[in-house]
Amino acid sequence: MKVGYLGPKATFTNMAVNQQFPGVESVPFLTIPNCLDAMMADKVDVALVPVENTLEGSVNITLDYLIHEVFLPIHGEVTVPIKQHIMVHPFREDKWREIEVVYSHSHAIAQCHKFLHTELNGIACEYMTSTAAAAQFVKENPHINGAAIGNLLTAEEYGLKIVKHNIHDSMNNHTRFLILSKNPVHYSAATSHLVGHKTSLMVTLPADRSGALHQVLSAFAWRKLNLVKIESRPTKTGLGNYFFLIDLDRKMDDVLIPGAIAELEAIGCEVKILGSYPYYMTE
Amino acid sequence: MKVGYLGPKATFTNMAVNQQFPGVESVPFLTIPNCLDAMMADKVDVALVPVENTLEGSVNITLDYLIHEVFLPIHGEVTVPIKQHIMVHPFREDKWREIEVVYSHSHAIAQCHKFLHTELNGIACEYMTSTAAAAQFVKENPHINGAAIGNLLTAEEYGLKIVKHNIHDSMNNHTRFLILSKNPVHYSAATSHLVGHKTSLMVTLPADRSGALHQVLSAFAWRKLNLVKIESRPTKTGLGNYFFLIDLDRKMDDVLIPGAIAELEAIGCEVKILGSYPYYMTE
Numbered sequence: 001m002k003v004g005y006l007g008p009k010a011t012f013t014n015m016a017v018n019q020q021f022p023g024v025e026s027v028p029f030l031t032i033p034n035c036l037d038a039m040m041a042d043k044v045d046v047a048l049v050p051v052e053n054t055l056e057g058s059v060n061i062t063l064d065y066l067i068h069e070v071f072l073p074i075h076g077e078v079t080v081p082i083k084q085h086i087m088v089h090p091f092r093e094d095k096w097r098e099i100e101v102v103y104s105h106s107h108a109i110a111q112c113h114k115f116l117h118t119e120l121n122g123i124a125c126e127y128m129t130s131t132a133a134a135a136q137f138v139k140e141n142p143h144i145n146g147a148a149i150g151n152l153l154t155a156e157e158y159g160l161k162i163v164k165h166n167i168h169d170s171m172n173n174h175t176r177f178l179i180l181s182k183n184p185v186h187y188s189a190a191t192s193h194l195v196g197h198k199t200s201l202m203v204t205l206p207a208d209r210s211g212a213l214h215q216v217l218s219a220f221a222w223r224k225l226n227l228v229k230i231e232s233r234p235t236k237t238g239l240g241n242y243f244f245l246i247d248l249d250r251k252m253d254d255v256l257i258p259g260a261i262a263e264l265e266a267i268g269c270e271v272k273i274l275g276s277y278p279y280y281m282t283e
Numbered sequence: 284m285k286v287g288y289l290g291p292k293a294t295f296t297n298m299a300v301n302q303q304f305p306g307v308e309s310v311p312f313l314t315i316p317n318c319l320d321a322m323m324a325d326k327v328d329v330a331l332v333p334v335e336n337t338l339e340g341s342v343n344i345t346l347d348y349l350i351h352e353v354f355l356p357i358h359g360e361v362t363v364p365i366k367q368h369i370m371v372h373p374f375r376e377d378k379w380r381e382i383e384v385v386y387s388h389s390h391a392i393a394q395c396h397k398f399l400h401t402e403l404n405g406i407a408c409e410y411m412t413s414t415a416a417a418a419q420f421v422k423e424n425p426h427i428n429g430a431a432i433g434n435l436l437t438a439e440e441y442g443l444k445i446v447k448h449n450i451h452d453s454m455n456n457h458t459r460f461l462i463l464s465k466n467p468v469h470y471s472a473a474t475s476h477l478v479g480h481k482t483s484l485m486v487t488l489p490a491d492r493s494g495a496l497h498q499v500l501s502a503f504a505w506r507k508l509n510l511v512k513i514e515s516r517p518t519k520t521g522l523g524n525y526f527f528l529i530d531l532d533r534k535m536d537d538v539l540i541p542g543a544i545a546e547l548e549a550i551g552c553e554v555k556i557l558g559s560y561p562y563y564m565t566e
Contacts, residue, residue, distance in 0.1 A: 030408060031389065033396035053343045060336045061393050064453065106314065106412065110344050113316035125313060129389065129410035170347065213513065214497070214504035221497035228525075230496065231514045242511075 004044035010157040074275025076179035087160035103134035104149035206268030252276035287327035293440040357558030359462035370443035386417035387432035475563040489551030535559035
């Protein structure tokens, strides 16, 4: 089995791959569309791409590509907590508080805003295209008195020394990744923790009218089908037309979810089942 | 008046500033938190930051910062269509199809996936920290046979020649920006188009139970208050606890919206009014 993911190496996506598919061959791709295309062309068996609250890529590109460009069922989800650390060249370990510039991806810098302002007194920051690129730069330029911000894997991969762990502002920041494949995916070796199952639906309303969403949710509510996520997204036909992405907190069954879908279709909605799959959490 | 925005110069955020506040002094900030902090410290009067479907910054950072870190009312919204163009150093204009590498922000490259694959045969791409940084690099390195992807303002600002317009895959891709301020904001000079008014609410459910969202939407539905956007977001207390961001397609009034809010509070929800404001669209 071969797993494609949004690169570069040593990002949070790479961490998700390692925990979900330990020991399996993995291939980083430059962009989310590149990764999904490779999957469609059978160059990889599984694609793992960020879908929410990501650092290294755009959520909307994943959702839009998934819905409009290709149709790949979701076979799993994995959530990774976003933990940022500050790291330096090993020989600067003892004097790290004297660093003059911090390198990282813009989102990682924004996520460590409080630490940079209070503990490093609003130190100069320079953007790099990824946390991995920042770490590589710091490693290869020991004469520059700088540090990188990144995750554990970044420090390991580029031989940097973490001098302060968990410098991110929000302790409950997570990135969700989707696992897409043409075929069923087995997680027997996963080192992450199985949390439960979800079923994801895309529901397009018949017309943009007040109360239509309320009617849609009635079909789920009286069956006590619990929504763990709902998001309205504009359709490609222009602003003002919306569809809804709905995650239910259970596996597809024979009666309840099909019954709700049949009712939604009867009132003129279009319903697409994006997948029914297990979801995992990593440390 | 001084407007702070997510930099660098010549990004889509800068385009939104120019159309919404023509002729006004504007200040680019390195990160969204930096921009919002400057606003809180009265260093700028207005902050304009991306909130949805953005290229240059993270949506979630804006929402989370807005909700958890500061409380600034929303005073306006402006939507900018994302139009990407390919541009080269002027002296390469006639031979642009011979370029060997394309520079841009990772999201811009992902958004032009089809063009790069079909018309430029999957040309090599190199990431830069922003579309502006890419344009500057191409301008300053005329010996490199490369092109940049960016918007009209990028080409203008860095003196590059656009050789093909509108190379982005999706013709209905937009970025929404929020305008935040401690004081009312006047848009008398705006060159954008006024579309309507919105009221944004943040609703936290009393407990994570099935049907709670349905009950919340009932309060809007029977009053025929139309939702133009709904999104569930995890609270900071951990995964599994959600609040909802709801946009209604009308101004705050004296009866209907306050009545719905009073009912939601009576059933145990927490409701925060994020703002009631006009929304604009640029060309």
